[in-house]
Amino acid sequence: MSNKTSRRSFLKGAFDRAAAMRPVGALPAMEFEDVCTGCGDCARACPEGIIFRDSEGFPVVKLRRGECTFCNACTDACDTGALVAGNAWPWRARAKASCLSRNGVQCRACQDHCESQAIRFRLQPGGSSQPLFDADLCTGCGACAAPCPVNAIEFTEISQQLETSKC
Incomplete structure (x- = not known):
């Protein structure tokens, strides 16, 4: 978060x-x-x-x-207006240091459950794989979080880039 x-x-x-x-x-x-x-x-x-x-x-x-x-x-x-349809979902997934793959244990549960294919694994020297999360493809839906056996998926809020124009 x-x-x-x-x-x-x-x-x-x-x-x-x-x-x-x-x-x-x-x-x-x-x-x-x-x-x-x-x-x-x-x-x-x-x-x-x-x-x-x-x-x-x-x-x-x-x-x-x-x-x-x-x-x-x-x-x-929501009748109060606190939730408005069309507002962007600002959360994206990433793996914490406790991720099994980052620690040399074969696991790809997050990738297997990601329908948007935002999670890939890059093979590292020594045979371990590192998870790579594509923030452009990730919807922040959380499909990867529940199946993670060690709760290594966290969500971070992406900042909205503001358009600037000259006056």
Whole structure:
């Protein structure tokens, strides 16, 4: 997860709290926490059952429980406007140092479950393979996370590149 601190976390003194993975279509962190009522409609609407409440009652996505199919049931169920259809999903997968393949053990569970083929393995000298995640192909769906036997898949928030134009 990203290390951006939300305003709520900052005011509570939790400066190093990782950014929460909010449901698809979530507004930016500060706006989301101002608009979301914590009603739980998005969690009840999720057919995959991957939306839960965090310690403050806001919805978070837990991709270790299953993958997101981007069906937008959560955004359709949100009446407050905290989840908006069409907002980009900013999360992408990557392997942590605890990845079995990075430690010389043959495993390709993440690659086998990645429908977008965003995960490849590069053979290294000595016979081990290193996982390579293509951020352009990765949808951040989480299909690779649940089957990982050592919980070595993490998700990072990609920054949206802003267009700049001359005035």
